[in-house]
Amino acid sequence: MSKKQNDGLSRRQFLRGSALTAAGTTILNSGLLAHAESPTSNAVGPGPVPITLRINGKDHDLSVEPRTTLADALRDTLHLTGTKVVCDRGACSACTVWIDGIPVNSCLTFVLDVGQREVTTIEGLGTPDHMHPVQAAFVEYDAAQCGYCTPGMVMSTAALLKSNPNPTLEDVQHAVSGNLCRCGTYPKVFAAALAAARKGA
Amino acid sequence: MIAKFQWQDARTVQDAIAQLDGTSMVKAGGIDVMDRLKEGLDSPATLVNIRTIPGLDQIREDATGLHIGPMVTLDQLDKNETVRASYTALADAAGHAATPHIRNVATVGGNILQRPRCWYFRNEQFHCLKKGGDRCFAQDGENEYHAIFGNQICAIVHPSAVAVALLALGATFEVTGKRGERQVPSEQFFVRPDEDVHREHTLAADELLTAINIPKPASGTRSAYMKLGEKESFDWPIAEVAVVLGARPGVVLGAAAPVPWRAVGAERILAGNPINEDTARAAAKAALQGATPLRNNSYKLPIFETIVRRTILAAARA
Secondary structure, eight states: OOOOOOSSSOHHHHHHHHHHTSTTOEEEEOOSSOOOOOOOSSOBOSSOEEEEEEETTEEEEEEEOTTOBHHHIIIIISOOTTSOOSSSSSSSOTTEEEETTEEEEGGGSBGGGOTTOEEEOHHHHOOSSSOOHHHHHHHHTTOOSSOSSHHHHHHHHHHHHHHOSSOOHHHHHHHTTTOOOSSOOHHHHHHHHHHHHHTTO | OOOOOEEEEOOSHHHHHHHOSSSEEEESSOHHHHHHHHTTSOOOSEEEEOTTSTTOSOEEEETTEEEEOTTOBHHHHHHOHHHHHHSHHHHHHHHTSSOHHHHTTOBHHHHHHOOOOOHHHHOTTOOOGGGTOSOOTTTTSOOTTSOSSSOSSOOOOOOOHHHHHHHHTTOEEEEEETTEEEEEEHHHHBOOTTTOTTOSBOOOTTOEEEEEEEEOOOTTOEEEEEEEOSSSSSOOOSEEEEEEESSSOEEEEESSSSSOEEOHHHHHHHHHSOOSHHHHHHHHHHHTTTOOOOTTOTTHHHHHHHHHHHHHHHHHHO
């Protein structure tokens, strides 16, 4: 596994800076998910591979096969079962976690692909005693029925409010457009999201 | 359960290419690869991760046009101001694919190179023509989402939305192999079933798609994209179209054929006439000429005709 960047200047920032110096060109957009580290060029696996995952602010050492998804590593190895696996194909987003703050489907993420990036799960958002404002709003507005979609809905909503503190109803609908709720509790999810925004989530 | 494989974080393009020996698979965003592995369609010895190669995730504009790295995400294309302003059809094609979370990860290269979504192809139980079998199950089967053009041998629809826009915008793909780079016009990149039913593109097993180049549009060029599906999110289109209006009009249909399908008849009408309701209607009609719908998908024809007309008018207003 690659070593951590401790020099205060990430490789990505370096690349972004150096690309700007190319004559006559302007970098318009740099990858949000791509962290160019210095990986080994040797193949690992197919058996268990020791890795360190940074989850909810803490490093976790674990041993995983390359075929393991992030969702399965979180649930089965680390017992962080707040992240739900429903469709296992990216169609329902119940498994939504953040990687470096960006909502993604953990069922479609190979755990080895996480690298040095930081994972945030529903457990890292808040606790029963200190709920995140979005979690509190979901409770207040009764925005859960069977509850399977709820962690994903909360992660998608909280990610939206991070980048857009004053969303419209349409913004909320767009942000959770990948999150399926078979109970159909969408109106309460929208109400909870807008209420959390009003309270400054 | 996914079959076991080795994992390799590639360091450079050449490092990745050196690993491509026919038993390995390239992983970009991993969306399609994950699905194929979970469905048991592929069992590579090694997955070569190209997300670790620096510099492939950038969008750059210069005097010749737009240069897009293969690892640029669909979300980046959707949100990029230059892409949205000058290459609108591409931004809208990227922004309407899948879901927000998938667009955060799915790459433009992976979108172009993903395998078809035909439910017979995706089902391990159906040994179809494309997988080395002897028949296309869609010909007499459940074919409501299948091709209406070029569907006589294999009736898949090409799955890439961004390819539809890229073809209309006249993009060129930079392909890198062991012996260097080659530039392939997007129109020559995709392979029809009558050319080779087992593949959808000309990329060799030991080559990488390393850049997508779009020529700078002449001033006054406008473009638009429209998709119609059964639902707004996480759904494949029933019909989609990209239209470019300008010196070289482009009309390309998606979810229509095994390759992104240029509607040459429509382009001809747009090239010689002012764009208005009448010419848009005539071009839309021309776009569907020669269609060969299957038993369950002739409903696609009026849908295509409608969205082609609307997209032409939307591009004219853009």
